[in-house]
Amino acid sequence: MKKLTSILIGLAFLFSANFSLAGDVQLYHDKAGWQDWWIETFDLDSNNSYEITPFADTSSFQATVRQSLRADPPGLFTWWAGYRMKDMVDAGLVEDLSPIWDKYIAAGEVSPDLAKAFQFDGKTYAVPSLIAFWPMYYNKLVYAELGLSEPKTWEELESNFEKIKASGRTPVGQTIEGRWPAFIWFEEFLIRSDPDFYEDLVEGRAKYTDPQVEEAFLTWKSWMDKGWMDDGSAAFGFTTGDSMNNSFSKGEVVHMLVGTWFASTVTGGGIKEGDEWGYFVLPNKNASLPPSVIFEAGPIMVAKNAKDKDAALDAIDFWMSEAASAKWTELMFFPPHNLNAGLPGGEVGELVKEINEGGYRQINRYWEATPTEICEAAVDEISKFVLDPTSYKDVMENLQTLADNYWSNN
Amino acid sequence: MNFNKDTNQAYLYIAPAVILVSLICIYPIIRTFIMSFTDNDGLNPANFIGFDNYIKLFLDPNYIIPIKNTIIWTVLATVFPVAIGFLFAYSIQFLPRSNFFQILIYIPATVSAAAAGVLFGFILDKSGLFNQVLALIGFEHLNRDWLFRAPENTYSMIGAYTWQATGINMMIFLVGLQGLPKEPMEAAKIDGAKGFTLIFKIVIPMIMPYFVIASLLALINSFRIFDSVWVMTMGGPGRYSETLAVTMYREGFIIFDLGYAAAVAVLISLVGLVFSYYYLKSVLTKEDVS
Incomplete structure (x- = not known):
């Protein structure tokens, strides 16, 4: 009995100690x-x-x-x-x-x-x-080697890509590893041409079969056709030797569109922030638009x-x-x-200062801006486009079916 | 029912197991079954919606790919591990240090599916070991990102799974082969049977019960395959390598349509139950005979 009492007291002490922690x-x-x-x-x-x-x-x-x-x-x-x-x-x-x-x-x-x-x-x-924020990461070493400067217009951006491609590098890295990154370029192409339309689309006021979406897919397709973007198969971070981030740090891939939270990973890849890599916000395709950035x-x-x-x-x-x-x-x-x-x-x-002082329009990311039921299925559909860019019309139809199913019930 | 002291005692002996199985297995099965008739989202009180989840499951064109992939998995991840397991068992029984080879072939079975998935993620990568070996032996033209393109990704994952699942089948067949009576084999050899004739006409028919057991076990495991696929491709890209178990996980734990996920789980369980019935029937029949 004495033993049992001591055990109970001990247990009570242990529990009270746990609660106090x-x-x-x-x-x-x-x-x-x-x-x-x-x-x-x-x-x-x-x-x-x-x-x-x-x-x-x-x-x-x-x-x-x-x-x-x-x-x-x-x-x-x-x-x-x-x-x-x-x-x-x-x-x-x-x-x-x-x-x-x-x-x-x-x-x-x-x-x-x-x-x-x-x-x-x-x-x-x-x-x-x-x-x-979601700016473009760029490799400053390659920019210096090729005599490029941060693009201020869509034309300058594409001109940089041409020169980078001619130097035997891939201008833009993209990945659909882990499904979710598929939306990154989809939203970016949309807001560079018509951010109001993007906000209507994610709220169900516009359709995925509208010409603005087709234009976004066609621009994306043309970049892939020209070899300006890789095929999306690379891993995101450090997982493999040829991951997007590792290729970026080696200068094989010269741009990546990722959130600012990725900065430490990029620096961890072996290139120095500021001296060797930097940011710019993508210029608008429609030059009359005010500057904007995904938030x-x-x-x-x-x-x-x-x-x-x-x-x-x-x-x-x-x-x-x-x-x-x-x-x-x-x-x-x-x-x-x-x-x-x-x-x-x-x-x-520097980027935050530029966004604040430049009066950038801050646009909510697709992942949070559109209903989860649409988004989770949409990233798989958009992945199908990355796998086969000629499939954009089917992808647009499928995306609209997803949106119709959701908005008709909500 | 006639209860006496002996039967009461017997019930007491099995009571802990019955209670545990009921709590851990039966209760969740019943809950899942009930949930499959609701719109449970894990947040709001669930409403009864009849067979809506099942109707959605069978009418949704998005489920053609997972169903097709599950069938491919079920067939190939049964045939290859069982056939290769048998070949290994049959071959190494004649080797002088067979224990060494048994251990060597069995080791992959001790690795967790998730760890094996990570390992094969590296091997099957664009710059991975598999492509390097192909290039080394002059098949560089076959190089590709094996987990990124369909249907290569499904077949590659089945290959990785076969590496893991062969060992257990080899063990099952070794037990069967070691228990074979020597006389029919010797008689067949005297009659001139050898090589494939001996294997197909004498050995396989004699260990057929072990084939049935190994095949049914492999069927059950491959039909509900999840971990390998989730770790290597998450069912992607574009859902092209998704299996029904991945669909269940995705609907349940990513979209939180728990009712729908439960309907998929019930479907998987029902098919698994059919395989399990035949598996148990064959095992129990074998035990009765012995």
């Missing part, structure tokens, strides 16, 4: 590589302690969060913006964070434009963990049914502060969400 605020995220940086940033919050749980696999992360939202969700969790968070908003499972936004907007510390990526019916349901925001949300909801809301308040934003920018090189925090250094900082 657990944080006040739980954060679930699928960016396992960011774990140390989350910890370092939230360490600055003296009001709350945190239990930060990384998930290595995105699918299991999504399944866990979705299943937990009605039962025992974490206070904070990362997600994807736009339509990818809409079903949670519609189901009333995430907290309206407008009061926190209002406070920081009133103080002039955050831009109200930033909230738009997370807004539904005038309420804002998330704060940004990631802010990224991506990754949200942090608060679960309505979380036990630690009040602490989580307090944590969001901290996250929006200058201190948290400055630390996050320092660690991640992301543009800051708090305007008082300084811009990141390097190429990203």
Whole structure:
């Protein structure tokens, strides 16, 4: 009996020790590589302690969060913006964070434009963990060798491609590895000719069979036919020797269109940021258009049914502060969400400055801007186009069928 | 039903297993079956929608490719591992150090499908080992990105799967071959049977029950193939290498149409159940005979 009592006391002690170690605020995220940086940033919050749980696999992360939202969700969790968070908003499972936004907007510390990526019916349901733009990465060494300069017009861009091709290199790398990257060039070709049409298309007000989509596919096809783009088979990052990123660092591929979050991977490929690689935003094909750039925001949300909801809301308040934003920018090189925090250094900082000062129109990425049901099937259809560029008419029809199926029921 | 002390005790012995199997297998099967008649999305309360998910499954033209690929997988990933497994078993039984070869051929079976998928991802890459070997032996013209083009990607993945699945089949056949009576073989040899005649007319008919077991096991495994495909191609590009199990995962864990994914899961399970029935029937019949 004595033994049993000691065991029970021991177990009780162990459990109480475990509970005392657990944080006040739980954060679930699928960016396992960011774990140390989350910890370092939230360490600055003296009001709350945190239990930060990384998930290595995105699918299991999504399944866990979705299943937990009605039962025992974490206070904070990362997600994807736009339509990818809409079903949670519609189901009333995430907290309206407008009061926190209002406070920081009133103080002039955050831009109200930033909230738009997370807004539904005038309420804002998330704060940004990631802010990224989608410029063209280019290899400065090759540019210097061939005597090229950053293109300011579509004609200059294509002229650069011709010279790069003539030098035996591939002007543009593209990949459809992992399915999702297929939308990257699709959206880019659309916004370079008609960004209003793009926004109508993703919202179901325009059709995938419209001439603007055909023009986008034909431009894409002509680039592939001319050998300006590779066949899309290369892997994205470091996985294989001939991955898009590795070919870029070797100068075999001279441009890549990727989010600014890819910067550290590019530098990790062995070429120096600023001296050897840089950014430019693609010029418009329709020269009369104002400059624009694809924008991506990754949200942090608060679960309505979380036990630690009040602490989580307090944590969001901290996250929006200058201190948290400055630390996050320092660690991640992301543009800051708090305007008082300084811009990141390097190429990203220069780019953000150019976008802010140049009055660029910021256009939501296709992945978040269109309903998930359409997007997930669309990337496979667009992949079929990359595999066989002559199939664009079939692809357009199939995309419209997907859109019709969704919009007729929603 | 007549309960006495002995039968009660027997029920008690099997109770833990029954409870565990019920909790871990039967309950999820029932839940999945019920879910397949709903519009469950993991967020909102599910509504009963009758057979809509099944009707969608059979009418959606997008499912022609996964069904076609699943059939290709089922046929080829059964035929090759079983046939090659038998050939290895038959050949190495005569070798002096057969244990060494048994281990060598069995080792791939101990590697997880995901790890093997990553490995073959590198091997079958455009600049991978497979293309290098082809170039080395003068077949450079055959070089391609084996996982990027259809239907090469499906056949390449079946090749990778065969590398993994052959070992277990070889073991099944070795057991069968070792248990064969020597007299009919010797009699056949005296009558002049040798080579393929001996294999096809004497050996294979005698170990036919082992062929049935190996084939049914391979059928069950290949019909529900997921991990190898997901790791190597994610069913792409353009869904060209998707199998039904990948469809189920994609609908369930990417699009979160859990009701629809459950309908696909039920279809896969029903076919697997038919194979399993014949598998168990043949195993149990064999045990009854012995």
